[in-house]
Amino acid sequence: MVIGVVGDLDIVTSPQLDQALTQARRNYHQVVLDLSSVDFMDTSALAVIVGHWKHLQAGGGSLSLAGARYQSTKTLWITGLADRIPMYESVELAVVASREAVAGGAG
Numbered sequence: 314m315v316i317g318v319v320g321d322l323d324i325v326t327s328p329q330l331d332q333a334l335t336q337a338r339r340n341y342h343q344v345v346l347d348l349s350s351v352d353f354m355d356t357s358a359l360a361v362i363v364g365h366w367k368h369l370q371a372g373g374g375s376l377s378l379a380g381a382r383y384q385s386t387k388t389l390w391i392t393g394l395a396d397r398i399p400m401y402e403s404v405e406l407a408v409v410a411s412r413e414a415v416a417g418g419a420g
Contacts, residue, residue, distance in 0.1 A: 314341035315379075315404055319350040322358030322385075330358060334365040334376075342374030343411040347404050349380025359388050366398050375399065375414060379407040 314337045322330060337344050346362065348354070366376040377399040378386070389395040401407040 314343065315345045315347055315408065317347040317350065321352055322354040324355065324357045327355075327357040327361050331361045331365075334361065338365060338368060338372075338374075342369065342372065343377075343415060344369060344374070345377045345379050345404055345407040345411065347379050348382070348385065349404070351381070351385045354385045354388070356388060359392075359394075362398070363394060375411060377401060377407040377411060379404040 316333050316337055318330065320326070334344065334346075344365070362376070362378070369376045378389075379401045380403055381389075381400055383390070386395065386400075389398065389400075399407070399410065401410060
């Protein structure tokens with residue numbers, strides 16, 4: 314499942330992001346969050362992303378970030394989460410990696 318986000322991820326839009334990720338987690342175990350069109354992300358959005366990443370991990374799934382710009386994900390790098398949450402340059406690369414992880418786990 315790929316979820317595209319546009320604009321700012323902040324205290325106002327974080328509840329919408331949380332709702333979209335909650336809905337995705339009900340039906341999918343592999344979620345890619347396309348951040349290529351995100352201009353700004355604050356810590357409230359980061360908390361939502363990390364929470365859903367942890368839930369998916371605990372259930373054997375994954376949450377990957379695609380197209381994230383350093384400027385909007387600076388907090389991920391400062392906190393060290395960028396080394397733990399899979400990040401890819403594009404949605405295509407994230408989807409391929411998710412497929413490979415599923416195929417590798419099936420064997």
